[in-house]
Each structure stands twice: as C-alpha cells, then as structure tokens.
Amino acid sequence: PRGSLECLAVPAPDLEIYDLADEASRCSAAVWHLVDSGMKAIAGGAHRLRSGFQWQRGMRFRSLGTQVVNVASSEDIAAFAAMRPHPRSVEYLTTTVDPRQIAEFLHLEMPIRYAERIRALEQVPRWQAIPDLVDVHDIHVKSFKSFRVSELDDFAEVTHQALLREQTVVEKLAKSVHHLRDDAGDGITDDSVCRNLHHRFARTEFGCIGSLDNETALRSQFLDDFLLNRIGCQVLLGHYLACRAGQRNGIIDTRCDTRRVCRAAAEAVLDMCWECTGRRPSVFVNAHSACGGKGTDDGQVPRFPYMPHVLKYIVSELLKNSCRATTDMLSAHDLQADDFPINVVICADEDHVTICVADQAGGIPREANPWSYLYTTAEDGAYGGTKKLAGHGVGLPLSRLYARYLHGSLDLVSLPGYGTHAYVNLPRVESQQVEVVPDADYEYDYANLLDFTV
Ligand SMILES: Nc1ncnc2c1ncn2[C@@H]1O[C@H](COP(=O)(O)OP(=O)(O)O)[C@@H](O)[C@H]1O
Ligand SMILES: [Mg+2]
Known part of the structure; x- marks a missing residue:
C-alpha cells in the first residue's frame, strides 16, 4: 500500500505483515490495525502514529487488506x-x-x-x-x-x-x-x-x-x-x-462552585417560568459538605473538577420540571408559592457530590415512565411556544445521560400526593471521572456504573 490509498478495508484472510516504522511513514492516509497479543488498537496516518499512538518498536501489525475504499x-x-x-x-x-x-x-x-x-x-x-x-x-x-x-x-x-x-x-x-x-x-x-x-x-x-x-x-x-x-x-x-481560545483548563473548571452554578440555574429557570406561566415559585439553594472546608471545599460549599455548563444543564432541567409542576398545582388550586417551596440541597463527601432537587408538587404517577424519550405531559405550545419550559420529553433522559457520562447517576423518587425528589450523584475524584463511551462491539460493564439508591 502506498500514499495514493485513502483507506485500507476490513481484513482479507491473506493478511500481510509489515514493518510499521518503514511502511507507516510512507502510507500517510492508510488506516492500520495493530495486532499485538490479541489487543486490538488502531492507528491512522503517519503523523497520527507519531503523536497519539503508543506504538512499540517490533510490534507486529497487519494491513487491513488491499482493497481501496473511498472515504466515508x-x-x-x-x-x-x-x-x-x-x-x-x-x-x-x-x-x-x-x-x-x-x-x-x-x-x-x-x-x-x-x-x-x-x-x-x-x-x-x-x-x-x-x-x-x-x-x-x-x-x-x-x-x-x-x-x-x-x-x-x-x-x-x-x-x-x-x-x-x-x-x-x-x-x-x-x-x-x-x-x-x-x-x-x-x-x-x-x-x-x-x-x-x-x-x-x-x-x-x-x-x-x-x-x-x-x-x-x-x-x-x-x-x-x-x-x-x-x-x-x-x-x-x-x-x-x-x-x-486560551481558556486555562479548557472546558473544565477544576474548582467548580456547585452552589454558584445551582443558583445561576435557579435564577435562569425562574425567569423562564415567569415568562411562560406568569408565576414564580420559591426556590432555595443550600450547600453542605461533610469535608467541612477540608480539601477543595470552601467551608460548606463543595467544589470539584467538573464542567459547569453540564452541571447547570442538569440542574436546570430538574428545576424546570419542578417549577412547571409547582406552578400547575398553584394555579389549579389557587395556592401560594411560599407554601410550596422547591429546595435544592447540595452535599458532598470526599468521593461524591450529591444534589437533591425536591418539590412539593404532587409527584409523578406510578404508572408513568419519565425516563422514556416519549413521555411528556406538556401539551404542544403550552409553557412557551418554543417549548422552553417543557415539551419535548427528553429533559430527564438526556440529563441522566449527562450525569452518567462521567460515571455519575440521576435518580427520581416520586412521593405520590406529596412531591418529587431528584438526586444527582457525581464522582468528584478525577481518576474516577472517566468517560462512558458506548460501543456495540465492546461489552461495557454497566454493573460498574454508579448505582445510587436512596
Ligand atoms: N418534578 C416533577 N413533578 C411532576 N412531574 C414531573 C416532574 N418531573 C418530571 N415530571 C413528568 O415527567 C415528564 C417528562 O419530563 P421531561 O423528560 O423533563 O420532559 P418535559 O419536561 O419536556 O415534559 C414531564 O412532562 C412530567 O409529566
Ligand atoms: Mg422537562
């Protein structure tokens, strides 16, 4: 295979064995499979090999066959x-x-x-x-x-x-x-x-x-x-x-201030709720840390390396649901917002940060599956024509995926007739914060995903 090949396709039985150092430098656009004691790994063009790949001298590899295929x-x-x-x-x-x-x-x-x-x-x-x-x-x-x-x-x-x-x-x-x-x-x-x-x-x-x-x-x-x-x-x-763009730690805030993010989410959701329903529920945000200011925490406020915009997204989705359910209930029964506050409690120990969003809006019917991408009780056009506050039915399942992405979890507990508690649990130790990337060829160990039960 030489430079004109755009890509080499999936294995033919007559695999050839090359010397990587020699060939890779000449086949910059070829895709190689490295086969080393049963471990499958891949390498792209020569410049990618040099940079991203931990290839060892003497490692054997095979071409993926000799058929030329077009990109994409x-x-x-x-x-x-x-x-x-x-x-x-x-x-x-x-x-x-x-x-x-x-x-x-x-x-x-x-x-x-x-x-x-x-x-x-x-x-x-x-x-x-x-x-x-x-x-x-x-x-x-x-x-x-x-x-x-x-x-x-x-x-x-x-x-x-x-x-x-x-x-x-x-x-x-x-x-x-x-x-x-x-x-x-x-x-x-x-x-x-x-x-x-x-x-x-x-x-x-x-x-x-x-x-x-x-x-x-x-x-x-x-x-x-x-x-x-x-x-x-x-x-x-x-x-x-x-x-x-020159951001020091890129997308990560190494000392993400959980209380600040939750308060910002609450303010934005309350504005949205006012705009869509003409009502403004009461929301309280409180933080507690079992680490008591030790380590990275500031007194009671847990700080941990995380993506603030992801945290804000998850908390906003939960608050949107609680605000919507609360305003519906207040309107239906002519009640006062102050009597049915929504509480956001942030707490942490050395290993995890947990956020609870608790409302008193009656709960979710037992037979409903709020994790379904199809389940929504918001009618088309209600809660803002642009479906700002609710409507697509994807808020909860998508928020749970964001939490799971770095081995966290999102759970709901419905207290029928009383309200709903949502629990977000996120690992805060950097070595445990590893991407979950689904791959159909690879048995992902779901059992090892954090299972947080209250
Ligand atoms: N805190 C809550 N109280 C009552 N019902 C809720 C609550 N959270 C979610 N739900 C129910 O679950 C449904 C799905 O929520 P979600 O996935 O966020 O989609 P959407 O908000 O767009 O409807 C909501 O339509 C609502 O019926
Ligand atoms: Mg929602």
Missing part, C-alpha cells in the same frame, strides 16, 4: 465503527490543554465515535423512511467525512462546522421517536433486531425484556447509546475549542 463510503464507516473508542478522564482533560495535541487525538478518535453513531442509526428498523433520521444520518456522514479528510491545520474550522451542523440533532431525534412510535409495525419488533440487542438490555432498566415491550426498549437503548456517544464528542470538541 459504507466500508470506510464500517471499518471505523469496528474500532474501539478511547475514553478519556477529567484528569486527561485538565492535563492536556495544548490544542495541537488534543487535535491529534481527536483527528483519530472522532471518526471512530461518529462511525459508531452512524452504525447505530442504520440499525434502527426502517430508518430510511423517517425523514428526520435520514437528516441526522446525512449530518453525521458529512461530519465523519470532514474529520476523516481534515488536516491538523484546518481542524478547528472542521470542528466549528461539525458543531454548527449538528445543532438540530437532538430535536430531530426527539421528533423521530414519536414517528417510530406512530409507525411501529412488524419491522420494529423484528426478532433479529431484538435478539441482537437482548444482551444489552440485560444490563439496563430493561432487564426483563419479556415484561417490557421490545420497541420501547429498542428506541430507548438506541437513543441512550447514540446520545451518550454524542455527549462525549461534544465535550471533547468543546474542550479543544476552549483550549484553543
């Missing part, structure tokens, strides 16, 4: 989807702030993660018949291609374009699940699809697949995996751009 063709996407992603930790993010170094890693990593998403989407039965899914697919293929052909010098521009292109993705996906529901027929409960996904449900809340209808599980699992993968890409690309 289905073979190319399949080859990348078969590769294993490389989850990063908060420790990595805070110590890797040189934009060029990050770009070198992302240049190799983004095609792997995008290909995984494209493949997941193509596994949705009859996706081609749903215009929103076709759009999402096209958007991803475009971004995949742009990352594949990008050079380090134009990487920032490619990143900007990809983020812009993908702004509408969550909304399109939310709409397409409604489409899938309306359209559910034989295809979606297809035995082969369900068998294929069965082992994955076993580790989720859909453990008893027999008791839950397959299509609901299928949709939710697809969206969970797809969106969790997307969150990882957005964080890494955002980190790269932030570092490039």
Whole structure:
C-alpha cells in the first residue's frame, strides 16, 4: 500500500505483515490495525502514529487488506465503527490543554465515535423512511467525512462546522421517536433486531425484556447509546475549542462552585417560568459538605473538577420540571408559592457530590415512565411556544445521560400526593471521572456504573 490509498478495508484472510516504522511513514492516509497479543488498537496516518499512538518498536501489525475504499463510503464507516473508542478522564482533560495535541487525538478518535453513531442509526428498523433520521444520518456522514479528510491545520474550522451542523440533532431525534412510535409495525419488533440487542438490555432498566415491550426498549437503548456517544464528542470538541481560545483548563473548571452554578440555574429557570406561566415559585439553594472546608471545599460549599455548563444543564432541567409542576398545582388550586417551596440541597463527601432537587408538587404517577424519550405531559405550545419550559420529553433522559457520562447517576423518587425528589450523584475524584463511551462491539460493564439508591 502506498500514499495514493485513502483507506485500507476490513481484513482479507491473506493478511500481510509489515514493518510499521518503514511502511507507516510512507502510507500517510492508510488506516492500520495493530495486532499485538490479541489487543486490538488502531492507528491512522503517519503523523497520527507519531503523536497519539503508543506504538512499540517490533510490534507486529497487519494491513487491513488491499482493497481501496473511498472515504466515508459504507466500508470506510464500517471499518471505523469496528474500532474501539478511547475514553478519556477529567484528569486527561485538565492535563492536556495544548490544542495541537488534543487535535491529534481527536483527528483519530472522532471518526471512530461518529462511525459508531452512524452504525447505530442504520440499525434502527426502517430508518430510511423517517425523514428526520435520514437528516441526522446525512449530518453525521458529512461530519465523519470532514474529520476523516481534515488536516491538523484546518481542524478547528472542521470542528466549528461539525458543531454548527449538528445543532438540530437532538430535536430531530426527539421528533423521530414519536414517528417510530406512530409507525411501529412488524419491522420494529423484528426478532433479529431484538435478539441482537437482548444482551444489552440485560444490563439496563430493561432487564426483563419479556415484561417490557421490545420497541420501547429498542428506541430507548438506541437513543441512550447514540446520545451518550454524542455527549462525549461534544465535550471533547468543546474542550479543544476552549483550549484553543486560551481558556486555562479548557472546558473544565477544576474548582467548580456547585452552589454558584445551582443558583445561576435557579435564577435562569425562574425567569423562564415567569415568562411562560406568569408565576414564580420559591426556590432555595443550600450547600453542605461533610469535608467541612477540608480539601477543595470552601467551608460548606463543595467544589470539584467538573464542567459547569453540564452541571447547570442538569440542574436546570430538574428545576424546570419542578417549577412547571409547582406552578400547575398553584394555579389549579389557587395556592401560594411560599407554601410550596422547591429546595435544592447540595452535599458532598470526599468521593461524591450529591444534589437533591425536591418539590412539593404532587409527584409523578406510578404508572408513568419519565425516563422514556416519549413521555411528556406538556401539551404542544403550552409553557412557551418554543417549548422552553417543557415539551419535548427528553429533559430527564438526556440529563441522566449527562450525569452518567462521567460515571455519575440521576435518580427520581416520586412521593405520590406529596412531591418529587431528584438526586444527582457525581464522582468528584478525577481518576474516577472517566468517560462512558458506548460501543456495540465492546461489552461495557454497566454493573460498574454508579448505582445510587436512596
Ligand atoms: N418534578 C416533577 N413533578 C411532576 N412531574 C414531573 C416532574 N418531573 C418530571 N415530571 C413528568 O415527567 C415528564 C417528562 O419530563 P421531561 O423528560 O423533563 O420532559 P418535559 O419536561 O419536556 O415534559 C414531564 O412532562 C412530567 O409529566
Ligand atoms: Mg422537562
């Protein structure tokens, strides 16, 4: 294989063995599989090999065959989807702030993660018949291609374009699940699809697949995996751009002030609530730390390395739900806001930060599944024409994914007739804050995800 090859495709039985140092330097655009004592790893062009890859002299490797494939063709996407992603930790993010170094890693990593998403989407039965899914697919293929052909010098521009292109993705996906529901027929409960996904449900809340209808599980699992993968890409690309813009720790605030973030979220949500409903519930934010000012905490205020905008997103979604339920109740029964306050309690020990958002708005009906991407009791057009306060039904499942992204959790406890408590639990030790990146080829140990039960 020489420089004219854009990519080498998936293994032929007659694998050839090359000397990496020799060949890689000549085949800058080739994709290689390194095979070393059963460990699968991948390497991109020669410059990527030099930078991101820990390759050892004498390591044997094989070409992926000799068939030439076009960039972003289905073979190319399949080859990348078969590769294993490389989850990063908060420790990595805070110590890797040189934009060029990050770009070198992302240049190799983004095609792997995008290909995984494209493949997941193509596994949705009859996706081609749903215009929103076709759009999402096209958007991803475009971004995949742009990352594949990008050079380090134009990487920032490619990143900007990809983020812009993908702004509408969550909304399109939310709409397409409604489409899938309306359209559910034989295809979606297809035995082969369900068998294929069965082992994955076993580790989720859909453990008893027999008791839950397959299509609901299928949709939710697809969206969970797809969106969790997307969150990882957005964080890494955002980190790269932030570092490039000169932000000291990129996207991470190494001493994220949880109380300040929660108060800012509360103010923004209360303004929104006033705008949409003409009412303003009472919200109190209090912080406590079992570490009592030791370590990184300021007195009672827990501080930990985290992405403030992610924390603000999660807390805002929970507060939006509590404010909406509270204002509905106040209006329906002509009650006073002061008598039904919403309490945000932040607490922490050495290992975790926990945030509880507690309202007194009557709770969630037992038979409802608020984690479903389809479940919303907000009517179209209510709570602000732009569905600001509520309406898409994705606030809770998406917030839970953000919490899970760095091995945290989000749980709800409904107290029927009284109210709802939401608990966000986030690891605060950098070495435990590692990305969760779903990969269909790789058994992710869901059992090891934090399971926080109150
Ligand atoms: N604190 C709460 N009190 C009562 N109902 C809630 C609460 N939080 C969530 N819900 C219910 O769960 C549904 C889904 O919430 P969410 O995923 O945030 O979507 P959305 O807010 O767009 O409807 C809400 O429509 C509401 O019926
Ligand atoms: Mg909501």
